[in-house]
Amino acid sequence: MNLAYRLAAGQDSGAKRLPGSLHVNRRLSQWLRVRADGVVEVTSGKVEIGQGITTALAQIAAGELDVALARIRMVPASTPRSPDEAVTSGSLSIQESGTALRHACAEMRSIYLASAAASLGVEVDTLRIEDGEIIAASGARSSYWQLADDTLLDREASGDVAPKAATEPALAGRATPRLDLPDKIFGIPRFIQDLELPGMLHARVLRPASPFARLEKLDTSRTKQLPGVVDVVRDGNFAGVLAEREETAVKALARLALDVQWNETDALPDSATLPAWLKAQRAETKVVDERVADTPAAVSRRLRASYSRPYIAHASLSPSCALAQWNGNSLRVWTHSQGIYNLRTDLALAFALPPEHIIVEHVEGAGCYGHNGADDVAFDAALLARSANGRPVRVLWSRADELAWSPFGAAMAIELEADLDEAGSIVAWRHELWSNGHSSRPGRAKAPALLGAWHRENPSERLPAINPPLVSGGGADRNAVPPYDFPARCIVNHRLLDMPLRTSALRSLGAFANVFAVESFFDELARDGGEDPVGMRLRHLSDARARAVIEAVASRANWSGWQPQEGCGHGIGFARYKNMGAWCAVVAEVEAGREIRVRRLVVAVDVGRVVSPDGVANQIEGGAVQAASWTLKEAVRFDRRRVTSDSWEAYPILRFSEIPSVEVVILDRPEEPSTGAGEAAQGPVAAAIGNAVFDALGVRVRDLPITPEQILAQDSKG
Amino acid sequence: MGVRLTVNGAEREVDAAEDTPLIYALRNSLGLKGTRFGCGADQCGACYVLLEDRAVAACDTPLWAAAGKRVTTVEGLGTPERPHPLQLAFLAEQAAQCGFCSSGILVTSAALLRGNPDPSDAQVREVLDRHLCRCGTHNRIVRAVLRAAREMRAHTEAA
Numbered sequence: 001m002n003l004a005y006r007l008a009a010g011q012d013s014g015a016k017r018l019p020g021s022l023h024v025n026r027r028l029s030q031w032l033r034v035r036a037d038g039v040v041e042v043t044s045g046k047v048e049i050g051q052g053i054t055t056a057l058a059q060i061a062a063g064e065l066d067v068a069l070a071r072i073r074m075v076p077a078s079t080p081r082s083p084d085e086a087v088t089s090g091s092l093s094i095q096e097s098g099t100a101l102r103h104a105c106a107e108m109r110s111i112y113l114a115s116a117a118a119s120l121g122v123e124v125d126t127l128r129i130e131d132g133e134i135i136a137a138s139g140a141r142s143s144y145w146q147l148a149d150d151t152l153l154d155r156e157a158s159g160d161v162a163p164k165a166a167t168e169p170a171l172a173g174r175a176t177p178r179l180d181l182p183d184k185i186f187g188i189p190r191f192i193q194d195l196e197l198p199g200m201l202h203a204r205v206l207r208p209a210s211p212f213a214r215l216e217k218l219d220t221s222r223t224k225q226l227p228g229v230v231d232v233v234r235d236g237n238f239a240g241v242l243a244e245r246e247e248t249a250v251k252a253l254a255r256l257a258l259d260v261q262w263n264e265t266d267a268l269p270d271s272a273t274l275p276a277w278l279k280a281q282r283a284e285t286k287v288v289d290e291r292v293a294d295t296p297a298a299v300s301r302r303l304r305a306s307y308s309r310p311y312i313a314h315a316s317l318s319p320s321c322a323l324a325q326w327n328g329n330s331l332r333v334w335t336h337s338q339g340i341y342n343l344r345t346d347l348a349l350a351f352a353l354p355p356e357h358i359i360v361e362h363v364e365g366a367g368c369y370g371h372n373g374a375d376d377v378a379f380d381a382a383l384l385a386r387s388a389n390g391r392p393v394r395v396l397w398s399r400a401d402e403l404a405w406s407p408f409g410a411a412m413a414i415e416l417e418a419d420l421d422e423a424g425s426i427v428a429w430r431h432e433l434w435s436n437g438h439s440s441r442p443g444r445a446k447a448p449a450l451l452g453a454w455h456r457e458n459p460s461e462r463l464p465a466i467n468p469p470l471v472s473g474g475g476a477d478r479n480a481v482p483p484y485d486f487p488a489r490c491i492v493n494h495r496l497l498d499m500p501l502r503t504s505a506l507r508s509l510g511a512f513a514n515v516f517a518v519e520s521f522f523d524e525l526a527r528d529g530g531e532d533p534v535g536m537r538l539r540h541l542s543d544a545r546a547r548a549v550i551e552a553v554a555s556r557a558n559w560s561g562w563q564p565q566e567g568c569g570h571g572i573g574f575a576r577y578k579n580m581g582a583w584c585a586v587v588a589e590v591e592a593g594r595e596i597r598v599r600r601l602v603v604a605v606d607v608g609r610v611v612s613p614d615g616v617a618n619q620i621e622g623g624a625v626q627a628a629s630w631t632l633k634e635a636v637r638f639d640r641r642r643v644t645s646d647s648w649e650a651y652p653i654l655r656f657s658e659i660p661s662v663e664v665v666i667l668d669r670p671e672e673p674s675t676g677a678g679e680a681a682q683g684p685v686a687a688a689i690g691n692a693v694f695d696a697l698g699v700r701v702r703d704l705p706i707t708p709e710q711i712l713a714q715d716s717k718g
Numbered sequence: 719m720g721v722r723l724t725v726n727g728a729e730r731e732v733d734a735a736e737d738t739p740l741i742y743a744l745r746n747s748l749g750l751k752g753t754r755f756g757c758g759a760d761q762c763g764a765c766y767v768l769l770e771d772r773a774v775a776a777c778d779t780p781l782w783a784a785a786g787k788r789v790t791t792v793e794g795l796g797t798p799e800r801p802h803p804l805q806l807a808f809l810a811e812q813a814a815q816c817g818f819c820s821s822g823i824l825v826t827s828a829a830l831l832r833g834n835p836d837p838s839d840a841q842v843r844e845v846l847d848r849h850l851c852r853c854g855t856h857n858r859i860v861r862a863v864l865r866a867a868r869e870m871r872a873h874t875e876a877a
Contacts, residue, residue: 052815317756317762621854649761
């Protein structure tokens, strides 16, 4: 569950409603601090995961406070000081943290204006602010820096100060270069992988041979004899090595792996028949949404189709990393987790400590697209650091573990059925889906949701993944409710209660497969009735902003001017992310030869008020390319025992020479609230590619990924 | 008993076993953290450095193979005070999201531009094909490399 859910669920009800996550982090000093040396420190609970959020938040603060961007110092999140904004997920940081910060800054501005007025002996309305200088009409001057006083912000937000109007010229809305990029481009230490603490040991974890393997025998003697090895740790099925040097830790792990005996079980599904397996499992069934027509329509056609997606890996470019250090009964952890407070909750459970004994500090990691191994490796580091006599311990996962042991995006099976009337209008729609839950995040259950905790002598319970409620966007059922004006619809979700492969949140959760299915099926209905897919969508949509992105993308891609060519095709996909976020429409153009090549993606997006135009474009481009990679290539491979896609060779992703051109059209709406951009393109891209492949070849691929093998298989089915 | 090599123009001695992968010597012994560990098997390109003038995987190059040779890391390409045209171009194009793949790509691109000052879009992609980017910033990266090539040519012609 993200913060949106807590806010929607009315936690802390009774207190006055404050905007964004200011509602649950009410003290201004949690967010802002003025320093006498001309700097404003801004602390957000949302963290940088490669999406550029720190820059966008700094822009918001600078604009609201009337200071130069260079005066804003973004303070890394850490417990217990920074605001608890739960998890950086769901494309919600601008809404939750940006909104809170905008209002907190407005209050700070007003407090400092009042203070300046008092000290200068003038009326507040005679004052203006220029880069932190507070200037009276009389010419008398003060500044944030002169007046800097921590007690001024040591109070709860009142909720009575309105931020600047969106139309006022401020920094927001201008392209601002990312603040964190220079360090990364010049190779200056900034990533958690670069963090080196005095006396630090290097550690590696010996993962089980397969998800349900039991450690029968471990001979640590030869490993312990290697020079530079500090200790070999075992706790049930969990084992690891600690060494003075990194290369020694790597060697020691390789040695240890030879001296181990596992008892393995065949407990994984048959990957060749995954959709059938999903439908046959124990499940909790829920009607997600149902609408019954006022007057039943006469049905002249009924169509039905089944879709699926495989398990998908996060496949971040760096393996997960963490550092941990014990001081008696207190633990300090450095992590690239998306939710430092949630991680602290589970570490407290895992080590039976009061949360106040644990400090969790955020340090930037490589790109993060959901719940990856970041939290797990933090647990590994904490567990191994218990054998380090108070020295800090750095753990880096291997590439194989990153690909095989991070949680996966869940496999899904989807069945769709539609009724059409005489005029070719859709009068009823049914969507049924089978999937594991899409969240196993820490901090939400009675047992710690940390991989290593499952492998200990006293293992924590392996709880099956859950789904966030639909009010906060849903999980497996995200975007299963179609955005079209159908008079009748019924959406059913079967959440699997067993979880042989661990699943959790991956960028856009269920929306990727649901939108792929809904928009592919919509195309099938249009083609079946001989209607243009764009025209048929518009005919079933009354939402003006939905229509606008579809019209914009069709126009930019010159949809109606398309010249058919042998082996080439174009297709469209549309969704409003979570049915309450960004509107996004995509046109894909493909060339189908020996390989499927996506030549061009055109994306039109409406995220309301744009804070950083280039930030939005970068997120949409990146999302579109990643979605194209998922669509064309990606599937976690496994046999009945082990995950086998544990290298980049076995888990290929799209490469430079295969990347489509991506054009992004942003429909700016300065008067509308901002929504996130990071996940909006995922589903529409998959559908647009699938529809373009059909246009090119006349073959409908309903099971992702769309590989030449799948096309041949579909083609031979007829 | 150390291994001697020239790193970013300076003579260095590394106190590590000869079979130590170069990446650990650079990152841990010499404190040059810009070279990234991504896979340990030369499959992702994150750890590329120049060995003499050739881009190689530092995770897959033993220290002995670099003994007595010139090694250039991303830190050796340029600094904020004296940036390489590629680094300026990457910033100008905002050609990154998480930035974890950037170092290796900058190094390979520097080697490319040394041999071919005027590469085509397709040539840049071909050379960068061994580098993975998971955030999907490929097109920005290609634009940045082409921009740097243009600026370097303009600079050469002006000189």
